[in-house]
Amino acid sequence: MDTVAFTNWLTGIALLDALQRDRVVRELAAVDVIAGSDSALDDPTPARTVPNTIDATPDADLLSKIGRFRIASFGCPHCGRGAVRPWGKAGGKPRYRCTVCRKTFNPLTGTPLAGLHHPDRWRDQAQALIAGETVAHAAKRCKVAYTTAFRWRHRFLSALTLDQPQHLSGIVEADETFILESFKGKRSDLPRASRTRGGTATKRGLSAEQIPVIVARDRTGATIDAVLPRLDAASISAVLGRVITRQAELCCDGGKAITAFARRARVTFHVLPAPGGPKPEAPDLHINNVNAYHGRLKEWLARFHGVATKNLPSYLSWRRTIEVLSNASTPDAWIMGAAGLGPYQQRSL
Template sequence: MDRQDYMAWLSQIDELSAEQRVEAGRALAGQPSLEAVVGLLEERIGAERRCPHCTAEGAVIRGQSNGLRRYFCRGCGKTFNCLTGTPLARLRYKERWTAFGASMSEGETVAAAAQRCGVAGSTAFRWRHRFLRAVSSGVVKLRGIVEADETFVLASRKGERHLDRKPRKRGGKASKRGLSDERVPVLVAADRSGSTVSAVLPSVCAAAIEAVLRPVLGKDALLVTDGCTSYPPCAAALGVSHEVLNQTAGERMRGDLHIQTVNSRHERLKDFLRRHRGIATKYLDSYLRWYHLAILPRAPSPRAVLAAAAGMLNVRPACIANAN
């Protein structure tokens, strides 16, 4: 953290509540791994102690189980802990989750994560997808000049036992050149502040692109795209201004208009996916969450990764510096 960011962070200390000051003190003191993880997870309950079964408030503490406080709900008579109802429920070895958070922050493979944490490869794989399933995105609004473009990822049925074709090794390549049903489209949209949205598309059509952009695109946005014919009807349906760059004719820029930001995002996404030697298409949504969690922000702290996996921190690409 540079001095300017540090001073901005320091200036907000006076706004912390008493509970937040205690938690900040624990983090700065450098708690042992298990204590830090448990302390972070227990924050999920909050002062209202809301039951995940019936949503009633005012649950009471009733002992501990597996290192976590157990709560009893007077409304429905059920017990729960801070992980009940989340994808992290019933996962073991909590003392190793900090190391696993560091592994995810660095984008390591399953084998590297398993070696770092001292667990089996199957455990590291299960942890990865449980953590990513728990990550939620904050509400992002793209404003001003918004670039949008799609990239394509090779479709994969990795892990399936019965294929109707010869299996590919380490990702492999498509059987034919160009666009085909062997490639999965991924839409990436970004504004000049660095806010970024990505989504797997069922197809590159106006309706599919509109479904992704409608919740996130501000009415004052200027949509900038390449010459794909799906964007003009999409922009008309969204009621936003639209500019087309004819890249086929060599038009890379027009004044302040370009799509280099999303092309840079595409390249970083492809680099991230490439190191994993081919991922199953059914997991592509999870890897996009991982991309927003750890790759765009450039290696967040293990604590931030754990907080996002615990549902306490939304992945907010709006906080990412715009870096091409």
């Protein structure tokens, strides 16, 4: 930028409101972190350097990338402002300092990975998620105790439960499926006799033992899913009401709950009660994709011999992330997702 343009830019700063000025500071901070320079923010306090005492994995490049993305997206984890500068290293991780609240933090502060030990084995844990391994196999791969592997699994999946697309557009397919209720891991106060290795329902067909799960997908593959407290229009609206706009065309099987939702939301919908057989005059209108997703989900869940209902949202996010990452499913991508930067979050940056 030449001198005249820079002078004009400085003059325009006076016209910015508080939110606009904060955004400018945030953008400058992001550039400053990328360049590793202290010149973008005017803070007379010199940056300190802490000796790197741990040769930790994930490596510094990945952690710096996580830090850069989180600062650009969320700002300081303590106050949310974007006035952040590099602040040396500690424990093998880059550190940053907010010039507003003056607190320091690292790329993992405020994430489910904060304080998690043995970072040199995180890539092994991520590889276990990619492969869809059981807790026993993950523990063996990571060389940790069974209970540690279980805890790591849910720490890695915690942030991914929030990683969903903001909107579904075009032709959207939505349908519910049912997962057998499970109290796996619960040792006492069971409302019924325990089952062995997943087991089967005591009643045929749909009953209170079956937990409804709604899945919606558009033709780009963007997927939203959720466990429903009950199968009714209000529950579906709570999940899909914010993401399916009136411009979308909803394809469903004609269930009372989903059609009631579509009417309330004033969304154009098409009832297709026979999956696999779209009408010749409208071959694009079908629910084949969402039903195929149901099949892949249940086949994948079978390896776990029953999933505790309280943990079902985590397993839905696990499968959803496998699908959206596809060929880009690498350990580093999963570590970023565990740090709150899942594939859908990264697309919004």
